[in-house]
Amino acid sequence: MEPIRFGKGKRTQLKIVKVDRKKPTVPEEFEKYKYIRAWGTMMRSFEYFIRNQQRQALIEGAPADAVYLNSVDQHWVTYDELNTELQSIINKIAEENQND
Numbered sequence: 001m002e003p004i005r006f007g008k009g010k011r012t013q014l015k016i017v018k019v020d021r022k023k024p025t026v027p028e029e030f031e032k033y034k035y036i037r038a039w040g041t042m043m044r045s046f047e048y049f050i051r052n053q054q055r056q057a058l059i060e061g062a063p064a065d066a067v068y069l070n071s072v073d074q075h076w077v078t079y080d081e082l083n084t085e086l087q088s089i090i091n092k093i094a095e096e097n098q099n100d
Contacts, residue, residue, distance in 0.1 A: 030054040035067045035079050038093040 030037075033054045040050035057066050057076065066076040067090065079087060 029058055032064045033057050033062070033066060034094045034097065035065055035090055037097055038090045039067045041093050041097065042089060 030051065036053050036057055037050055040053060045053075053069065056062075056069065060076070062069075062076040063078055065079040067079055067082060068077050069075075070077050079090065082090065
């Protein structure tokens with residue numbers, strides 16, 4: 001496939017993929033942040049917000065068990081920092097998300 005130019009001579013390769021419209025596509029790198037997705041699902045966050053959180057975690061090198069970004073002190077809260085009740089809820093949602 002011939003590269004397509006965007007802007008001032010920049011080239012990029014387009015990758016054509018088949019998309020299932022019923023299930024949103026998620027980059028494989030985001031899959032390791034399953035607790036961020038589970039937390040976002042529990043909080044009823046929009047899909048774009050969950051993906052942005054996963055993207056930010058990836059860029060910042062957050063631990064794989066990161067759950068959410070604490071906006072007050074800007075640190076990633078991890079699974080181990082949650083109380084046992086929240087851990088149970090997040091586990092259940094993460095399992096359901098994996099089975100979808």
